[in-house]
Amino acid sequence: MDDILRSTARTQLALLARGEVSARDLLAAALERQASVGREVNAVVSVDVDIAEAAAAASDARRASGAPLGALDGLPTAFKDLEEAAGFRTTWGSTRFRDHISHRDSEVVGRIRAAGAVPYGKTNTPEFGTGSHTLNAVFGTTRNPYAPDRSAGGSSGGAAAALAAGLVSVADGSDMGGSLRNPASFCNVVGVRPTPGLVSMAPAADPWATLPVKGPMARTTGDAALLLSVLAGASGRSPLSQPGDVSEFARIAYETPRADALDGLRVLWCPTVGGLDVEQRVRGVLDERGRRTLEAAGAVVVEDELVAEFAGADDAFRIPRAFAYAMQFGSLLDEHADAMSPELVANARWGLTITPADLWRAQELRGALFARFADLFDRCDVIAAPAAAAAPFPAERRWVDEIEGSRQGDYLDWMRAAWRFTPLGGASLSVPCGFTPEGLPVGLQLVGPPRSEARLLRIAAAFEERVPAWCETPAVLRAGAPPRI
Structure with missing residues (x-):
């Protein structure tokens, strides 16, 4: 790849x-690209060159x-604007926070900085991460590099x-309703949604919450595993923190799939x-590039809509989520x-109507849902499904x-x-699967039980080896020359 x-x-x-490049070289190239396509894509905001140049130096x-190096030492990055x-x-x-300057790091930011990465800005998000399309009144709309007239998704x-x-x-990234996937x-x-607690949410208004999580995003599965090795691990600032060795994620990053x-x-x-509505063009990509690839590689694929298994899932998610919005934003x-x-x-107003009985019913539904899927994972290794029911939609x-x-x-x-x-409460991820006839990306979602991140990453890496869709150059770069280094 040039x-x-x-x-x-x-x-x-x-x-x-x-020694073929330096951290300052990579940063200069990233800033050059930000200058050339940043306005069209509008992905990185609040750029601070001084902070970045100091980190690169x-x-x-x-x-x-010869000092010890971090796992991400010298790599340019930007933090989600949440x-x-x-x-x-x-x-x-x-x-309301247009001019707010942070004086502390969240734990995710602190870990990425400690690993030697070179941050030069923030990545755009809908207001407080609320929405399936990234736009807000501060920075405007983020556009899809593969089709600039389309959404990049959200949050x-x-x-x-x-x-x-x-x-x-x-x-x-972060994910409650699919904001990574x-x-x-x-x-x-x-985009990897880890098991709640694997990555610290600190600081958080409700550190015991298990619907929202933070996790890694990358162009490839190996890079996502590398970032997860930095983000995961025990934290005294998170009551859900999972102690234990997370070095397996770093090993996965550098493994060649068997x-x-x-x-x-x-x-x-x-x-x-x-039984949800899913666009036929999305199903076509998943069937042709997803299912057929798995079957050709020797996987035993059994189709099941899981209509009965998902009974109550919508209320189990929507009710506690709406209540949380009401508590945070209702006032x-x-x-x-x-x-x-x-x-x-809309989320906050609906949350204000939630009663204690509603909350208890949602918890009961969630418990029954978990039990059904625990039984299901005794009979399968992974669930494969659409990561999104539709292809990228018009940005307006x-x-x-x-x-x-x-x-x-x-x-x-x-x-x-x-x-x-x-x-x-399990792990899931989206891995590139291919493109619709119009050239719009489609992701394959892989889902496992709690603490199955390593398994999912290895499955995704083996799939990616056979379907290297990530290599396709985005439309915004096809006419441009490679960065000078």
Whole structure:
């Protein structure tokens, strides 16, 4: 691959180790690309060159002196604009925080910085991460590098688009209703939703919450595993933190997938995630490039819509999520609703109607849902499903309101292919699977039980070896020359 900025993070690290490039070289190339395509894509915001140049110089100094290096040493990145990052503007996509400068790091940011990465900005997000399309009143709309007239997804759309365009080497994201998996599918990158507790949520208003998580995004599965090795691990700031050795993720990052890695794998193929509406063009890509690849590699694929198994999943997710929105944002509605996104307002208002009985019923439904899927995972190794029910939609729309003639009630309706798996408390990821006839990316979602990240990453890496869709150059770069280094 001639484009060093779209090569894997591991390739970039190898070039740094051999002295063929420096951290300052990589940063200069990333800033050059930001100058050339940044306005069109609008993925990286709040750029701070001074902070970045100091971090790059420090990385080069460590390498020159023989000092210990971090797992990401010298790689350019940007933090999601929901994360506090000392010295950077952090807006949460809200006009109320348009000028806020952070004075501390979230734990995710702190770990990425400690691993030697070179941050130069923030990645765009809808207001407070609320929405399946990345747009806000502070920075505007993030566009899809593969089709600039289309959405990059959300809420980690800025991170996904930045990865696709080669603006960053790896990126952090977060996920409650599919905010890692949806934009990964839309932008032809990898997004990993870890088991709750594997990656610290600190600081968090509710550190015991298990619907939201933070996780890695990257162009390839190996790079996602590398970033997960940095983000995961015990934390005294997270009551759900999982102690234990996370070095396996670093090993996976540098493994070559075995030729027989998928042979005998028990795959439950779930094309509609319990009977949802899914675009035919999306199903076509998943069947042709996804299912056929798994079967050709020796996997035992059994199709099941799982309609009965998903009973109660929607309330198990929607009710506690809405209640959380009401508690966090309900007090703002009387005075600030006009300045808030319609998605944020709608979620908070519905949450104010939730009763204690509703919450208890949702917890009971979630418990029954978990038990059914625990039994299911005794009979299969992985569930394969769409990561998104639709291909990237026009950027001027806020969400997908119709799929195959079926009306979608709100932006959460069309995202159910991702978030119906959220209440299970397990691991899931989206890996690039191919493109629709119009050239729009489609991701394959792989789902496992709690603490199955290593298994899913190895499956995804073996699939990626056979379907290297991530190598396809985005439209915004096809006319441009590779960066000078």
